[in-house]
Amino acid sequence: MLFSSIPFLYYFLPIVIGLYFIVPFKVKNYVLLIASLLFYFWGEKAYTIIMVLTSLSGWLHGIFIEKYRGKIGSKIALISSLVFGFAGLVVFKYADFLLTNVNGIFGTDIPLLKLALPIGISFYTFQILSYNIDLYRGNAKLQKNPFTFMTYVTLFPQLIAGPIVRYVDVEKELGERNHSLEMVSEGIGRFIMGLSKKVLLADTLAAFCNLAKTSTNMSVLFMWAYAIAYALHIYFDFSGYSDMAIGLGKMFGFKFLENFDYPYISKSITEFWRRWHMSLGSWFRDYIYIPLGGNRVSKIKWLRNILVVWAFTGLWHGAKWAFVIWGLMFAALLLIEKAFLKKWLEKLPTIFSRIYTLFFVLISWVIFDAGMEGGITGNLTVAMNRIKVMLGLGGVPAVTQETLYYLRSYAVIFIIGFIGATPLMKNLILKLKEKTFARKVINLLTPITYVVLLLVVTAFLIDGSFSPFIYFSF
């Protein structure tokens, strides 16, 4: 089920909220569990059982990790949990990619599995593994109740597209949490802002991207506008989802960690990845990069660690070579920055470092978008052609009348997008709130703004079409 859908907003949500706040605390987790399973079943049906079994496997492995703590059995249980967890990913996400490559290299004809990808499998697998690893390391306590553990894994606010919530971050709240008026109010605000980002900005920008990609009157300016629109689209789509997840979490008494911190204001690629999909970056850092030795190893091993982490980051997004190239491109940029570029950039005026960062981020999104099309390579040819057009090598005019029309038509959306991708408004509101009168006015306007946004979002949903979140694919 989509957050940005009428069935969720006006059927599922009121029923779940109503039930959740009526029942006593000890039943609340069960309400959330049943609601979450229904939420997942709505879109995935048969794969619901896969998710339940994967959760139970993670919980059971936890029991054994704890039971044999300090003994070899604990390590075996951990390795077994990793094997089970990654096996699910390999079978459903990577099998056909691997088989196609094997067939291509060795000339074999091994039939492909052609299994549909269970929605959110990468997210919930990583969450379960984080529990098993943290438990083994002694950073998390054993969860004895399988239903409570399944509530954590399947919790519908963050089930499908993150953020990747680690067990240790919600461990306490699973057993005991407060539901203050302030927290519910904050959650509602965050949810509505995320919903508005998705429906009003991301979906409108997606329409612009489709217009550009299917245009028969391409121009250099149009392709740049497409790259910028896609960058804004994916940001508002994914960060909008994270906002909704965090907001819903707060409504139900959970505090999820932030997943985005205005990534497009970054002054380097290193900084960009500290601000983009933070829960994924920290997962790879804590569970792969550091266990491999991080940067406290020889230069060759450090280079290996960087390449491994970024190849995995690419593959996490999709079983296609385009995503591997996308990940390795960032690895190369990060290495160059660490070697010398970051020091150079720091000496230059900020504008140059921002242009440098945004240029490569835009190029990366062009590859990423094309990667979602085509077979196991992703549509790399399309990506290269689009980049050529951006660089003026595509043999198309600099600008066409059609380009100007669409730019005029989407100008306000772009402007709102540019402002929304920076902390400008947030800082302004925080600044104004320091003054008593302004704070009162903002407080008065807040509920009005939320109602207006809900009305407009509903109008856009009713008149719109089916539009899933990009990160559902991962």
Next chain:
Amino acid sequence: MSDKIKDILVVTTFFLFVFGFFVINLAKTPDEISVSERRKLQQFPEFTYDTVMAKTEADGNFMRFFEKYTLDQFVWRDAFRELKAKVSFDIFMKKDNNNIYIVDGQVSKYWNTMNEGLVKDAANKFNKIYNSKLRNKGMNVYYSLIPDKNYFIADQNGYPSIDYDKFISTVKDNMNADIKYIDIFNDLTVDDYYATDIHWRQEKISKIVEKLASAMDVDVKAEYEEKTLEPFYGVYYGQSALPIEGEKLVYLTNETLENCKVTGMDGTTAEMYDTKIYDEEDFKNVDPYDIFLEGAKPFFVIENEAATSDKELIIYRDSFGSSLIPLMVQGYKKITVIDLRYVANIMIDQYKLVEYKEGTDVLFLYSTEVLNNSSILKVF
């Protein structure tokens, strides 16, 4: 306002909002059709184990149809669609809403991709009919293209548009050279079209009728009485979702039109039935333009004993023809009307519905948008 009161208001209004719409939507009786959108609305889907477990929409997937149901049956749906259109135009300053735009009161839907292959296919389909049925039989064969509204207002106002010169030349280059082209592009203006609809106004196309008749050497001059029906809301009215005023629909009639014999073919049963050129009852249909020759129908024969000649006309047409054909009746003893969107030419032959006689005029009269999507034309 204090932080606490703000929090109380935020929580209260949000819960009232989602619970309110939940209850109102549950209580609402589902509508059968949307008049403004001219379509049937999704009803509550069948709820069984099979539909819940169905994988695809084609298998009757309950969830997918329930989502459609909630969208279609949402309370005050038209008001919400209007709100979306207004936000798009007035707040986001978009130049169009779902490709619908408004210039000087004229509502239109732009399209800017010429499907060259389909345009060529259209010409080739007409050639096939010509080669198999019309050629070497002493028949006079013509074709004419009707520009859509965008020809007059899109490019001129900065909206995306196709290259109409290229469009015309593509058709011309691919049509059999023996089929004569009658150019009417320069005889029309945007005012000859309804403001809220795709079609031209019957009372404004006498000049087109005369031009076609002159080219086909037939006298169609006649006196008509104007009859007015209102309000007329065209197809773009619903698509724009904006509160646009209704228009007047004027139709031209006279004794000849009222007395001629009209026989139609039922598209489903292929049975013939008697009908009329105009039926004011059809103005109450989802598409009021149906008043002209019953709207979307596959086949008619119009016989006029009071014609100014013994000539016959076979016309292959789309919906634009519905309002033009009555004005050709004066000049022909018999007009055979074929809409290839709703009947395949092979079926016409199978039922021997058309006589291909020497001296008969044949006209292919199609609008640019239909030719650009010519896969809907069923020839063989």
